[in-house]
Every structure is written in structure tokens, then in C-alpha cells.
Amino acid sequence: xxxxxxxxxxxxxxxxxxxxxxxxxxxxxxxxxxxxxxxxxxxxxxxxxxxxxxxxxxxxxxxxxxxxxxxxxxxxxxxxxxxxxxxxxxxxxxxxxxxxxxxxxxxxxxxxxxxxxx
Numbered sequence: 044x045x046x047x048x049x050x051x052x053x054x055x056x057x058x059x060x061x062x063x064x065x066x067x068x069x070x071x072x073x074x075x076x077x078x079x080x081x082x083x084x085x086x087x088x089x090x091x092x093x094x095x096x097x098x099x100x101x102x103x104x105x106x107x108x109x110x111x112x113x114x115x116x117x118x119x120x121x122x123x124x125x126x127x128x129x130x131x132x133x134x135x136x137x138x139x140x141x142x143x144x145x146x147x148x149x150x151x152x153x154x155x156x157x158x159x160x161x
Contacts, residue, residue: 046132052125059118067095067111074098 068091072080075098083091092115099108 045128049125049128049132052121052128056118056122056125059114059121063111063114063118064091066114067092070095070107070111071098074102 068080068084071083071091071094074095079094079098080091083094092111096108096111099111
């Protein structure tokens with residue numbers, strides 16, 4: 044069930060990202076016109092989402108600007124959460140911190156193993 048939820052989070056992040064990209068494209072098109080929208084799409088270095096943020100900021104509509112920034116952060120947050128759950132399910136014994144204590148179950152297994160070998 045955890046794996047299904049993790050993949051659902053990743054897929055929903057892609058859907059939110061696609062909607063955000065489309066919203067950004069329409070915003071740049073409405074604010075600066077066809078040439079800027081095509082330039083944002085074809086120049087991957089700039090990208091349409093940062094270009095939309097710039098267009099909105101220069102236009103002075105701050106509510107839409109902050110909506111765009113929060114949407115980007117939320118989309119990445121959802122994706123990172125899903126990806127980290129998938130990673131933890133695929134690598135259950137690896138810790139992010141090498142000196143982290145092991146789980147109580149691992150400690151009990153070590154104790155049982157030590158007593159059995161004596």
C-alpha cells in the first residue's frame with residue numbers, strides 16, 4: 044500500500060507540474076504575447092515557468108506571482124515526498140546518516156544471535 048501511495052504522489056506531482064507549466068504558458072502568452080511564449084517554450088534554459096514569474100512580477104500582480112511560487116514549491120515537495128518513500132521502500136536498511144542507531148528489532152536480533160553463538 045505504501046508503494047501505491049508513493050507512486051500516486053509522484054504521478055500527482057507530474058500532473059500538478061503539467062498544469063503549472065500550462066498555466067505559465069498561458070500567463071506569458073496573455074502578458075507578453077506569442078513571441079515571448081514561444082521563446083519560453085523553445086529556450087529550455089529560461090523555461091516557461093520562470094518566464095511567467097518574471098512577467099507576473101514585472102506586471103505587478105503579486106497575488107498571482109506568489110501563487111506561482113507556492114505552486115512550484117508544492118509540486119516539488121509532493122514529488123520529493125513520493126520519491127523518498129519509494130527510495131526508502133527500495134532501500135530499507137540504508138540510513139541517511141551513517142552513524143544512526145539501528146532499529147530496536149535489529150538490536151534484538153543481534154542479542155539473539157550473540158546468545159545463540161555462545
